[in-house]
Amino acid sequence: MSFFRRLPADVRKALRLEPGERVLTFARSDDGHVVATNLALFLSDGTRVPYEEVDKASWDEAGLRVLTMGGGRHLERISEPHMLPETVRERVNSTIVVNKHVNLPGRGGVRLVARRRPGGEVLGWTLVFDEGLDPEDPGLRAQAEQALEGVRRSMGV
Known part of the structure; x- marks a missing residue:
């Protein structure tokens, strides 16, 4: 080769x-x-x-x-x-600005992920709930949104 x-x-x-x-x-x-x-x-x-x-x-x-x-x-x-797998891994990882798991009161947790286009601004946040949690539960979503605001303030993103 x-x-x-x-x-x-x-x-x-x-x-x-x-x-x-x-x-x-x-x-x-x-x-x-x-x-x-x-x-x-x-x-x-x-x-x-x-x-x-x-x-x-x-x-x-x-x-x-x-x-x-x-x-x-x-x-x-x-x-x-x-080198395709290594290159894809490196490029995908380079788009992640924040990847933080936050425990929610008595319910498990949520992973908060901020992504950006290579060299660009933050596009938005994704909330990834732990296995077994219902992302449609309004109370759970409210807790996750509150956790997200705390992370955004502390990290300036």
Whole structure:
């Protein structure tokens, strides 16, 4: 395997890159190419997934699994990942400004996560309740919102 690999010209041309966006690494999948840029992950079907919209990305023997904030699920079957898993992990982690778990009175807790676009402003907060807690419970949501305000004040975000 050559250390210097080039993304095929037709694949590069098909990417809808934003100004200043550059390819970091790529891997061949069963259906084409998966490309990691400095701003987003391009799936083999051409779907562009900005890193701040990735809820979870994992790698196993089946390939790269990506779950988006909107609930989209993607599996890319990749036999030779090269640096793709490490690059995706690093880029997704770079969008996390705050990731803090807060205990709620007598009820478990909530993870408060603030994300930002690479190099951009904070986009918003996500509340991830512990297993078994109902995120629709108004009392629970009020406690979580109160905890969020405390975290925002203390961290200046």
